[in-house]
Amino acid sequence: MSKMLEETRQQPEALTKTLEGGLRAIFDLRHHLEQHRPRMIIMVARGTSDNAAQFGRYLIEITTRIPVSLAAPSILTLYESPLDLQDVLVVGISQSGESTDTNAVLADARERGATTVGITNEPGSTMAKLVEYALLIYAGGEKSVAATKTYTCQLLTLYLLAYALSGDVQLDDLRRVPEWVDGALRLEEDIEDLAERYFFMTRAVTVGRGLNYANALEFGLKLMETCYVVAERFSAADLMHGPIALVERAFPVFVFAPGGVTWPSISAVLDRLRELKAETLIFTDESNAAARSKAARLIQLPAQFKNEIEDLYSPIPYIVPAQLFAAHLASIKGLNADSPRTLSKITRTM
Ligand code: F6R
Numbered sequence: 001m002s003k004m005l006e007e008t009r010q011q012p013e014a015l016t017k018t019l020e021g022g023l024r025a026i027f028d029l030r031h032h033l034e035q036h037r038p039r040m041i042i043m044v045a046r047g048t049s050d051n052a053a054q055f056g057r058y059l060i061e062i063t064t065r066i067p068v069s070l071a072a073p074s075i076l077t078l079y080e081s082p083l084d085l086q087d088v089l090v091v092g093i094s095q096s097g098e099s100t101d102t103n104a105v106l107a108d109a110r111e112r113g114a115t116t117v118g119i120t121n122e123p124g125s126t127m128a129k130l131v132e133y134a135l136l137i138y139a140g141g142e143k144s145v146a147a148t149k150t151y152t153c154q155l156l157t158l159y160l161l162a163y164a165l166s167g168d169v170q171l172d173d174l175r176r177v178p179e180w181v182d183g184a185l186r187l188e189e190d191i192e193d194l195a196e197r198y199f200f201m202t203r204a205v206t207v208g209r210g211l212n213y214a215n216a217l218e219f220g221l222k223l224m225e226t227c228y229v230v231a232e233r234f235s236a237a238d239l240m241h242g243p244i245a246l247v248e249r250a251f252p253v254f255v256f257a258p259g260g261v262t263w264p265s266i267s268a269v270l271d272r273l274r275e276l277k278a279e280t281l282i283f284t285d286e287s288n289a290a291a292r293s294k295a296a297r298l299i300q301l302p303a304q305f306k307n308e309i310e311d312l313y314s315p316i317p318y319i320v321p322a323q324l325f326a327a328h329l330a331s332i333k334g335l336n337a338d339s340p341r342t343l344s345k346i347t348r349t350m
Pocket of ligand 1: 048099
């Protein structure tokens, strides 16, 4: 069995530990942010961690109304044009804590007087040492090059960050996340069977909207690095502004489709995909009955979400079947998901 699969299955425990550890650290930061409320937030990260940052952007804007932007590290590292970071909170996210340009942006931000937060799995890392507030995740060592459990633990920690910013996030709901992920993991056998159908897949499109856009980015990345599938990744809205033209009969499209505010947009995309006779696979949950009426294959999480929160808390459980799909497809294709060709666990870019 691949380490990627093993680590995917470890998520309920990793999330429980991350929540316990996060709750020990978060009140100190909350106190600081009550005294120094930022006028804006900048996130900086690479790869999977950058996908987590995309989620953080939506989550924090929705729950706190503070504008959030994603840093372009080259503005500092190549163009040497540091920004005015007065009253800005800069948040770095990195599994290893060693991504060089992420750390360069954080170091510059700290020098310029911004509040700096680092979300990392490595307490002894460069990132943990250089930020004012280190928010550790407790995923345990991640051996597979393809990140899985660290992504969901980063997402969980971003909920805690939203809470520290006095955002509308309920700690009691966060306590239920590991149980939702457990429900998702129980779908593994069905997902393995389904993945067989995709043995010949070499290209695909992944789609999400709002909070689940990050999952479309992350699933696409997993398909690229572990299965060598050329995966283009879109928000449901952006897909309609041009890329839909590449979808033809039997073209594989993967759609994250929780109920709630994003459903009308997703539903319209699904109708268009049906007209185009695309090969569509929907990630949804049993409470979204409307998804079942769409002519597409479904992976349905058990209906455990309270209706009013399903969209807000859906991203962590929703990525789990996609991780399982990628890990199984890699093994069906005879590929080693743990060490993709030409990749290593830490990538240093400037
Ligand atoms: C994910 C992956 C990479 C890393 C990226 C960032 O599966 O292979 O995209 O996520 O190199 O690494 P960290 O989070 O250590 O900064």
